[in-house]
Amino acid sequence: MTESNPLLSPGIKRQFQIYEAGLQGRAPAHPISVDELARRAEEVLAPEAFGYLAGGAGAEETMRSNREAFRRRRIVPRMLRDVSRRDTGVEVLGMRLPAPLMLAPIGVQSILHEQAELAVARAAAALGVPMILSTASSRTIEEVAAAMGDAPRWFQLYWPRSDELAASFLRRAEAAGYRAVVVTLDTYLLSWRERDLQHAYLPFLRGEGVANYYSDPVFRAEAGVDPVREPGRAFEHFAHVFSDPSRTWADLARLREATRLPILLKGVLHPDDARRAVDQGAAGVVVSNHGGRQLDGAVAALDALPGVVDAVGDRAAVLFDGGIRRGADVLKAMALGARCVLLGRPYCYGLAVGGEQGVRDVLANLEADIDLTLGLSGCASFAELGRGHLVESRSDPSATVP
Ligand SMILES: Cc1cc2nc3c(=O)[nH]c(=O)nc-3n(C[C@H](O)[C@H](O)[C@H](O)COP(=O)(O)O)c2cc1C
Numbered sequence: 001m002t003e004s005n006p007l008l009s010p011g012i013k014r015q016f017q018i019y020e021a022g023l024q025g026r027a028p029a030h031p032i033s034v035d036e037l038a039r040r041a042e043e044v045l046a047p048e049a050f051g052y053l054a055g056g057a058g059a060e061e062t063m064r065s066n067r068e069a070f071r072r073r074r075i076v077p078r079m080l081r082d083v084s085r086r087d088t089g090v091e092v093l094g095m096r097l098p099a100p101l102m103l104a105p106i107g108v109q110s111i112l113h114e115q116a117e118l119a120v121a122r123a124a125a126a127l128g129v130p131m132i133l134s135t136a137s138s139r140t141i142e143e144v145a146a147a148m149g150d151a152p153r154w155f156q157l158y159w160p161r162s163d164e165l166a167a168s169f170l171r172r173a174e175a176a177g178y179r180a181v182v183v184t185l186d187t188y189l190l191s192w193r194e195r196d197l198q199h200a201y202l203p204f205l206r207g208e209g210v211a212n213y214y215s216d217p218v219f220r221a222e223a224g225v226d227p228v229r230e231p232g233r234a235f236e237h238f239a240h241v242f243s244d245p246s247r248t249w250a251d252l253a254r255l256r257e258a259t260r261l262p263i264l265l266k267g268v269l270h271p272d273d274a275r276r277a278v279d280q281g282a283a284g285v286v287v288s289n290h291g292g293r294q295l296d297g298a299v300a301a302l303d304a305l306p307g308v309v310d311a312v313g314d315r316a317a318v319l320f321d322g323g324i325r326r327g328a329d330v331l332k333a334m335a336l337g338a339r340c341v342l343l344g345r346p347y348c349y350g351l352a353v354g355g356e357q358g359v360r361d362v363l364a365n366l367e368a369d370i371d372l373t374l375g376l377s378g379c380a381s382f383a384e385l386g387r388g389h390l391v392e393s394r395s396d397p398s399a400t401v402p
């Protein structure tokens, strides 16, 4: 029944797969609920690794407010609109995506699973969900590309102090088939992270998440040490070169000259910064507060989205991340004008619990949920969705529940 009916949408197919397996006594291999998956991840991970993944900066106010901003907004569905044939696809920088979904760049995945970014890359490729690989990945730019074949991938750049090192990373990403560069702006200092401080745990200091640096010819030449023989001195150079808090908008032109790839700026929350990014040639911005991991007290990402969308108009793509956990969240961000969203911690919970299959399940479930949520809102495609589908309910008592 599941495979034979061509009219079944991806969401309905996924539901039936799960319900039919139930008839044979098989329960889903991994929790369906992301909250439950996070609890399972906590059981399988070392406390310091789970703390690093799940935690945020300071009192984690911004991390919580990312979720609260979703709860405050409610969808007003429309009826009798023929949603029998739905298309959840969107176009992002010339790429046609099956759903408005990409994988957020998340570094040091070796602390979560032994296959790390390779498992995520394979799952992303299998589902056609583009992966954004972090500069701070535990497998190299080239290794991850090799695991993905022709599947779409972007590279996230931590803009290093050395222009030569930045150019080297960009050359490597271009050569390995990454199609855009996401420059993360909000991590020029490492925030005060109480869970990590309590565990006295920084993965980089333990040799995690430095693969792209230690394998880079420019890094090695500038460091003047062999990272294998002198890991302490290599780390010192990594810590020195990782970022440069003195950077300003004036530096952006040099970065643009260093690559043919389109550049998106991640960590933009103010409309004026978004305008400036686009004026200076950015192909897009990612509205993000880094999942509440950098500036605690920063505005919830969803609350910042409409202002950025209005400032950018249709001059560039506005992507969004921060608190996406299920289909309704995707719908709300899309209704406020995002071109697509980046999924963050949830796929890492899947990785920790079930490796590649765990990530696949998270993605397949979310895509199904997106399809059904779109249809139940009375829309056959995201083009039919707008701000008029949302209301804000400030009096929602659940908004105070973490
Ligand atoms: C463990 C962890 C590592 C991250 N590493 C990076 C990174 O290397 N580069 C980057 O731009 N963002 C990084 N982020 C931020 C994500 O790209 C994204 O903005 C954030 O996870 C979104 O919030 P959410 O996971 O709550 O949805 C990281 C986030 C987590 C949880």
Ligand SMILES: CCCCC(=O)C(=O)O
Binding pocket: 107, 136, 187, 190, 290, 293
């Ligand atoms: C210096 C932080 C790099 C990884 C990262 O972005 C994060 O942990 O949030």
